[in-house]
Amino acid sequence: MTATKNPFYSNTLQELKILFNTHQLPKSGPELLYNWHHKKKNISPCLTDLAKISIEFVNNHFDFSLPHIDFVQESNDKTVKFLVQLKDGLKVEAVLIPFNGKYTICLSSQVGCAMNCSFCFTGTQGLKRNLGTDEIVGQFILAQRWLTEHRPQDDKILNIVFMGQGEPLHNFDAVKKACDIFLIRHGIGIAPHKITISTAGYLPGLERWKGEMPNINIAVSLHSVIKEKRDVLIPINQRYPIEDVVAFAEKIPQGRTRFVTYEYLLIKDFNDSIDDAHATGIFLKDKNAYISLIPFNPFPGSKYLRPSWDEVEKFKKILDDYQIPTIVRKTKGDEILAACGQLNTKLIKGP
Ligand code: SF4
Structure with missing residues (x-):
């Protein structure tokens, strides 16, 4: 029986260093590998710079395979939605959102989602499983390679948002590790304040985020401050009420680079009245609150x-x-259903 190989894209730089050290391999290897595969996005093995003994170890030890792009949809405003097929055949989406010739990438963290928000297309799928770190990092690498091939003149991804399928804080360990990997200077090298994790208000995850993910931004889905309405929109409000979530966020010192923002999805005749606006204003007045209003699609x-x-x-x-x-x-990619809460792999049909 052949031993299962270690998925390369699940390893932080620190983990690679420990591994190289344990096997008494040259110390320069981990950074060279990060440079070759994460920064330069090479698919082929790194054969030029690594020592011979390290090449042999890497070949025997690591699995470099990634999920693959099953289908791509491009909208008129240059938004790109990828249907990504995982090794077990399940599918998730990642979306590239253009701004000024650069891109923000929206990543999925789970296949489906357990939170069952009533406005969300993903929620209708239920939770199938968590994504592994390599599957989260893989979405970024695949999208970056696609951009370099198809739009080489504007192929920079400057921001990462976890607003695709899933509640990222419900898959905390894999998401945290993926963020650690995105931050590494020798690799993708995204600045921490360019990463935002969106949450429905999953308080146990927020408690971990506070201590374990310094400088990564949080966007809390607010959508209503009226209990009866928020309970309908985001059922976990019954377990973790928004009052507790905001009180928790208020205790976190927000610096120049770490922000908690609140997202408010405006739904006609449900949470968009003048009374709703006043209730929101009264609730958030004098708090550290920044609000993004998003018209429902x-x-x-x-x-x-x-x-x-x-x-x-x-x-x-x-x-x-x-x-x-x-x-x-303003939502983008409307005609390909690429906006927040619209991702549902059941709807996309490949060629
Ligand atoms: S809005 Fe987010 S947390 Fe709610 S069901 Fe959809 S993916 Fe899950």
Whole structure:
């Protein structure tokens, strides 16, 4: 029986260093490997710079395989949605969102999701399983390789958001390790304040984030401060009420580079009234609150509707009056269902 190889893209630089040290291999190996595979995104083995003894060890020890891109959809505004097939045949999505000739990548952290938010297409799938670190890092590498091949003139991914399928804090260990890997200077080298983890308000995960992921931003899905409404939109509100989540966030010192923001999905005739806006303003006034208002994008079978721009503007104006910094986030990739909460692998059909 052949032993299972160690998935290379699951290893932090520190783990590679320990491994090389244990096997008495030249110390330069881990950084060379990070440079070759993470920074330069090479698929072929690193044969030039590594010592012969290290090449042999790497060949025998590591599995460099990645998930593969099953299907790509491009929208008119240059948003790209990837359907990524994992080794066991399950699929997740990753989305490239363009801004000023650069990109933000939206990554999935689970196949499906257990949180069952009523506005979310992914939630209708239920949770199938957590992604491994290599499957999270793999989404980035695949998207980067695709960009370099298809849009070499603007192939830079500058921001990472965990807003794809899954509740990232519900798969904390794999997401934390993926962030550790994204930050390594010899590899992908993203700055910590360019990474944002979106959460439905999963308090046990937020407690770990506070201590274990310094400088990584958090975006909390707020969507309503009225209990009856938030319980419907985000059922875990019944277990971890938004009051407790905000009270917890308030105790975290926010520096120049670490922010907690609140996302408010505006749904027509559900949470977009003048009364909803005042309730939100009263609740968040004098707190460390930044709000992103996101007009809901209906998906097939969705019971909710999108408000008009006029209604969105009215809502924002009331929050402005409470002096809460608020932006309206324009959704991208509408026609390929690439917006937040619209990802559902059941809907995409490959060629
Ligand atoms: S909104 Fe996020 S946390 Fe809620 S079901 Fe969808 S993927 Fe899960």
